[in-house]
Amino acid sequence: MEPTSITERAERILHDAASTLMTPTAGECLACFVARQLDEFGCDGTHRFASHYRDSVAPRATALLARLSAMGACCCDCEMFMNTYQPATRLWTQAHEFVDSDDCDAWAEPAPPDTMPPCETTRRGSTQPCANWERVSRSRYR
Template sequence: MSVDEGVHMLELELAGLAESLTAPRLGECLMCFANRMVAEFGCDHTLRWSRRYQQLQAPQAYGLRRRLLSQGICCDCDIFARGWDVTVATVVDRGTGQECWPPEVTGCRRVRRGSTRPCTLWAPRGGVSGRW
């Protein structure tokens, strides 16, 4: 195997790994996905993760970007800063001192494929319309 072939194989493997790390989980809602991606990879001040979710899970949801922008949500972290909040009370982890979900919350409460609605873990903040 030549060096070029080795580099090409490595590039393909890394691309596959990136694809799997940033894919929505089965039944995962937009809010849980965006929250997980922002926590793991940060926000680049665009709707990158929302757009990825829409492309992979809800390709018919053409109005998602427009709905987010109409509510003042211009990037993925704005979803949580301005639009949506978790509905369960957080607890403080004794070991790390960080706020986290209580143990009985194991993640997304699931939505049907094709939906951009949040699961029941999320509620709209004051100025956001709950109609999705």
């Protein structure tokens, strides 16, 4: 048996680390997984994370990309959060009045959370978002 080279061991370590990062956690929903991956790796202009989720968790969801496209995420993963899903209203900061640096009264609009809470999970094989996400309301007629 030939000993493994340092290069092969390094490649194995990198492969294992990438697999760990790219694997949806147990019960993790599509939206939480894609948001986590986008935070970690950014968008490359494709549906690579949604496709990876489908292949790993919900292989029977063959129409997932068509459904996302119909909801407004036609070209890439980041469009899911521009046009399709947003953090649930209960997670947003409340609108409030405050005094600004010039001692004037000011109004802060509701805002989404800076970081999302842990995924509230979905059933195995589902491509629906967990309770942390809501559909973005879109006008049918533009």
